Amino acid sequence: MSSEKCPDCEALVSVPDDAVNGEIVSCPDCGLDLEIALAGQERTVKPVVLEKEDWGE
Amino acid sequence: MTTSIGLVYDQIRPDERMLIDAAKREQVDLKLYDTNTTPFPVTGFPNRFEITNVILQRCISYFRGLHVTATLESSGVLVVNSFEALSTAGNKLLASIRLANSGIPTPKTFLAFTEESAIQALDKLGYPAVIKPVVGSWGRLVTLLKDQEMAKSIIESREYLHPIQQVYYLQEKIDRPGRDIRAFVIGDHVVAAMYRYATDSEWRTNAALGGRVENCPVTPEIEEFSVRAAKSMGGGAFGVDLMESKNGLVVHEVNHTTEFKATVKATGIDIPGLLIKYAVGMTRR
The missing domain is CATH 3.30.1490.20 (ATP-grasp fold, A domain)
Incomplete structure (x- = not known):
């Protein structure tokens, strides 16, 4: 497990070692939903826009 | 020999992460199929999905889930939930008809x-x-x-x-307390249930709308109505929504690709582990 900074509040967000590109994690401090972006060895987190017309339960 | 099952998805949310981690705990080989990057052959390719014969379908997109399920089933893969269950429960009108025809109390x-x-x-x-x-x-x-x-x-x-x-x-509109009940059914049993309370400014109780949740004891009536509701959709894994009316429980919705993060938090029940075990059980049928 590694950590990345939340782009909103800069708290540390845990990223699983086997994270999948596009995986969603929540910032433990501000609760913002973040999407993990993988590019080679590099891991970043960015705010996610979740809602599409037929999404959800 | 390690059992292999599949997980088809469009985005890994905390719910799917819990499934991945549960599969590791259960020593199940979970193959991931990302619908954003995987083409799914429909015709002309026999034995298209020979790696695994059971797949958990977890697409957030209803239409994506529906079409990928039809495609997987056409090649002999068992999908949780089935196309029949997904297409019925995914349409509130069709679901109401099934509930009523099965004698389950449901709103007019x-x-x-x-x-x-x-x-x-x-x-x-x-x-x-x-x-x-x-x-x-x-x-x-x-x-x-x-x-x-x-x-x-x-x-x-x-x-x-x-x-x-x-x-x-x-x-x-059913006259009910400011809460409803979400019962999580896997196969023949309610494995967990929670109360969902509407917020002060909201009449709807969806956890996605910020409603508060807490554990709900599974009464024989909740068990019976929820399992019957799930079976009326074709069986599988469902989130059955019930309301406490003056005349007893009514089932108003049956959810087919149910998010369980809030239920796990409210009840402490390992729903992802139970889902993995249920899928593994299907590989042995």
Whole structure:
């Protein structure tokens, strides 16, 4: 497990070692939903826009 | 030998992460199929999915899940949930018909296609009543119609949306406490249930709308109605929504690709582990 900074509040967000590109994690401090972006060895987190017309339960 | 099952998805949310971690705990080989990057052969390729014969379908997109399930089933893969269950539970009208035909108490419901017929239906149901999209989630566009004037303006606004929003599914408003019950069914059992409380400013109880949740003891009545509701959709894993009316429990919705993060938090039940075990059990049938 590694950590990345939340782009909103800069708290540390845990990223699983086997994270999948596009995986969603929540910032433990501000609760913002973040999407993990993988590019080679590099891991970043960015705010996610979740809602599409037929999404959800 | 390690058992292999599949997980097909469009985005890994905390719920799917819990499934991945549960599979590791159970020493199950979980193959991931990302619908964003995987093409799914439909015809002309025999033995297309020979790696695994059971797949958990977890797409957030209803239409994506529906089509990928049909494709996987056509090649002999068992999918949780099945196309039959998904297509029935995913449409509130079809689900209401199944519930009623199975003798499960469910709110009085009308179908209408025009403002004129919708108003006639609402006069029979009485105000307030509820209008819901036949396909949709997270409580979106579910609206409480308090009187005829409001009903007319809401229906008029739906005339400008996608044609599916002009299929008017109109339902009596059940007089209930400010909460409903979400029962999680896997196979033949309710494995967990929680109360969902609406927030002060909201009549809908969806956890996605910020409602509070807490553990709900599974009574024999909750068990019976929920399992029967799940079976009426074709069986599998479902989130059955029940309301406590003056005349007893009524089932108002059966969810097919249910999020369980909030239920796990409220009940402490390892729903992802149970789902993995259920899928593994299907590989042995």
